[in-house]
Amino acid sequence: MVLPRALAKLNRHVTNPMLGRLAGRVPPMSMVVHKGRKSGRPYRTPVWAFEGDGVYRIALTYGRDVDWVKNITAAGGFELETKRTVVLLIDPVVHNDPSVRWAPPVVRQALKAMSATYYLQARPA
Numbered sequence: 001m002v003l004p005r006a007l008a009k010l011n012r013h014v015t016n017p018m019l020g021r022l023a024g025r026v027p028p029m030s031m032v033v034h035k036g037r038k039s040g041r042p043y044r045t046p047v048w049a050f051e052g053d054g055v056y057r058i059a060l061t062y063g064r065d066v067d068w069v070k071n072i073t074a075a076g077g078f079e080l081e082t083k084r085t086v087v088l089l090i091d092p093v094v095h096n097d098p099s100v101r102w103a104p105p106v107v108r109q110a111l112k113a114m115s116a117t118y119y120l121q122a123r124p125a
Contacts, residue, residue, distance in 0.1 A: 028107065030082035032058070036067075037074040049082055050103060056080060056089055057102050059111055060118040064094045069120060077125065089122035 030049035035042055045068045048059040058080075060069065069092075072078040077090040098117045100108045111117070 027083055028104075030058075030080055032068060032072065033079040033081060033086075034068060034071045035075065037071045043068060043071070048107065049080060050107075051082070052102070055121050055123045056082075056087070058120040058122075059103065059107070059116055060094070060120060061111070061114060061116045063116075064118045064120075069094065072120075072122075077122070080122075088125040090125045092120055092122040094118055094120050 028048045028050055030047055032045045032047050032049075033042070034045070048061070050057050050059075060066070072092050073094070076092070077088065078092065080087045080089050096118050100111045100117060100119075102119060103111055
């Protein structure tokens with residue numbers, strides 16, 4: 001079971017503003033910078049992102065049907081603030097891996113415990 005929607009609402013208004021200070025500075029916390037697909041409004045969403053094999057992977061702890069994922073897949077790209085740099089990523093694709101092999105071992109266990117088996121993968125432009 002991925003994290004519940006009620007927690008997503010709490011995080012959006014309380015936790016995300018606090019974590020936003022760490023995202024992009026303290027790995028694996030990163031910040032997805034994207035625009036609303038309907039409104040065009042800019043958004044910043046803190047995520048867990050991991051780089052490896054020439055791509056970036058983002059854990060989808062709330063599942064694949066969240067607005068920010070829809071926004072960046074519709075746009076075909078987004079910016080990721082990570083390790084104090086900004087990386088333009090393109091070709092975002094959602095994958096499912098029940099083994100969560102793409103994640104570091106400690107993170108893998110946490111994601112498995114949450115049943116968060118989906119991740120978003122994108123490559124640098």
